[in-house]
Amino acid sequence: MENISVAxxxxxxxAAAADTSPYSGGGVGGDREWRVDDTRIALLHRAAPVPGASFAFDxxxxxxxxxxxxxxxxxxxLIxxxxxxxxxxxxxxxxxxxxxTFTMNGSGDQPGIIPLSVRDVFDTAREAADREFLIRVSYMEIYNEEINDLLTLGSQKLPIHESLERGVYVAGLREEIVNSAEQVxxxxxxxxxxxxxxxxxxxxxxxRSHTIFRMVIESSAKNQMDSGDAIRVSVxxxxxxxxxxxxAKTGAGGVRLKEGKHINKSLMILGNVINKLSESGKQRGHIPYRDSKLTRILQPALGGNAKTSIICTAAPEEIHVEETRGTLQFASRAKCVSNCAQVNEILTDAALLKRQNKEIEELRKKLQVSLVYFRLLLKFRCDNSELERDRLAMELEEEKRLRETLEHRLAEQQKMLDDLNRTGISPDQFNDSIQLDALKTPNSKERPNGFVASRAHYSKDVEFSPIPENLGTVADEDLWMQLNKGCITDLEMLEMTPGFKCSQSITEDKTSVATPEEPIDARCQKLEKDCSSDRQQLEESKAKCTALENERDLLKEDNSSLLEELAKSKQEAGRLVVEKEEMLKELDMERSRMEELKQEIRLFSQAFSQRQGQLTSLYTKSKAIVENCKTSSQVSLP
Ligand SMILES: Nc1ncnc2c1ncn2[C@@H]1O[C@H](COP(=O)(O)OP(=O)(O)OP(=O)(O)O)[C@@H](O)[C@H]1O
Structure with a gap:
């Protein structure tokens, strides 16, 4: 949003007023005068400021x-x-x-806003070397609330139409394509x-009329690469x-009076529109653009899509103080009106195609970036999962080894247990270690290599072999002798066995295995306890092993789904490349079609402006001839 510029x-x-009164800084005549500086205007009455008559402008x-x-x-x-x-x-x-009129049209030695603008339009267009311009002009007046074409004699009372594409426009108004400021x-x-x-x-x-000189400026990019750009059209x-x-002042009557009424009415409506627009949103209400042809045609310039500048002209003489005051009030309100100007672009098919292509290109770039990122991520995850897999495999190996060791130990302990069981000594029978010690040779400890006897196949016969069943098959000679209590024993039948020795692992593991000095039932219990804890450990390690195997399987699955995703993305990228190539082909075709059309338009506009020039000069000549004829007939009449 930007405010209307007002000066x-x-x-x-x-001359007459200046003769009769002093003029300083703008105000002149009588007791009242306007004091003017760069941004302020104040009405003074005998050099004292008049309340409510001070104004500030840019x-x-x-x-x-x-x-x-x-x-x-x-x-x-603005131009x-x-x-x-x-x-x-x-x-x-x-x-x-x-x-x-002096401000807009100027005089012979002081060109006004319109001729200065025309030259500037062409100079600025020339400076924009990268664009091609097509400029059309029209000139109309609103006289007694009727629209006349000033470039075509007899083209009067033109209607105003409105359409979605063109907005408000004057139907049948002649528009000239122009190539130079001179032509305009x-x-x-x-x-x-x-x-x-x-x-x-x-x-x-x-x-006696409002005049509107209009230039329609169309431009498009010259460059082949940018030929798909939108066409800009501004008014x-x-x-x-x-x-x-x-x-009373103009002394108008008859035609002038009628003209004056129309002029005042349309200016009043313009004032109303400006008043409404200068009010804030809620109070604003309906804007009466349709109440006059002037406001209808200028609608975009008043609170719409345009940059607008208003030059409020004022007369300094005291006799015009009230009118000047009215003008300054109008100017104060107008500077509060804001417009919303934006570049007007028309999208041709080629421009649309180009924009879409650009969008596709951008999307493709984004996709490529995310693909690279995705690939890196996949690689990272793959590497990670491989590392994890290796780690798991190592752990698994370790667990297996541990399990084997445990199984081995378990087997050994089982074997020892079995061995103990085979001695046939029941913990019930020998629940006292002293009793068991009594069965041993007193100095058996000092004779670690002493022989022991093992019962032969008949030894289970209690008559001859009273060794308790639970003592197993191992006994030393003294024990044998004591236990048989003088029974006839064929010592020759005894089998010689090596002395009883605890396995090293058992003797070393003081926590799990009883020392040979410990009672056998305690050793048994300890061994069984060890056995069950080993079993438990084994079970745990088996469970861990299974969990690790599951994890490994999951990782494998993960890996393969990632690989699948990668393959899909590759496929998608390929599809996009094919799509892009097709679009580029289409774009090339559109470009060449557009070039052809441009060439045609260029040729046509050249021919048109030539013809136009011829017609204009013909018209000017014929008008001069008519004028000549008129003056000569006036001269010859008397
Ligand atoms: N700034 C100026 N410097 C010199 N002369 C001026 C200036 N402004 C206006 N004049 C002269 O004052 C007279 C009236 O000016 P002009 O016709 O431009 O007024 P206007 O506002 O267009 O009047 P109208 O509404 O009746 O058409 C003209 O003779 C013009 O040359």
């Missing part, structure tokens, strides 16, 4: 300001923006004879000749309004 310009005092120009200065401050940027695709409107507003200025001259002027008490050449309105007037 106030005081014209120099009229730019205030006194009678010494030139058109070039005003153009530079207020309009140049440059129009060449680059923004709609623009500049108009002069003020009472009759305050200098609107010629057309302007032609239009001026057709415009309604009239003499009033206030102005010998008073504009530039340069408006010279008729001035509000007091009938």
């Amino acid at each position: 106030v310009r005081f014209r120099p005092p009229a 730019h205030v120009f006194d009678g010494t300001a030139t058109n070039v200065r005003i153009y530079g401050v207020l309009v140049r940027s 440059r923006a129009a060449v680059h695709g923004f709609n623009g409107t500049a108009f002069a507003y003020g009472q009759t004879s305050s200098g609107k 200025l010629e057309l302007l001259e032609l239009g001026e000749a057709n415009r309604h002027f009239g003499e009033t008490n206030m102005n010998v050449r008073s504009s 530039l309105n340069l408006v010279d309004l008729a001035g509000s007037e007091r009938i």
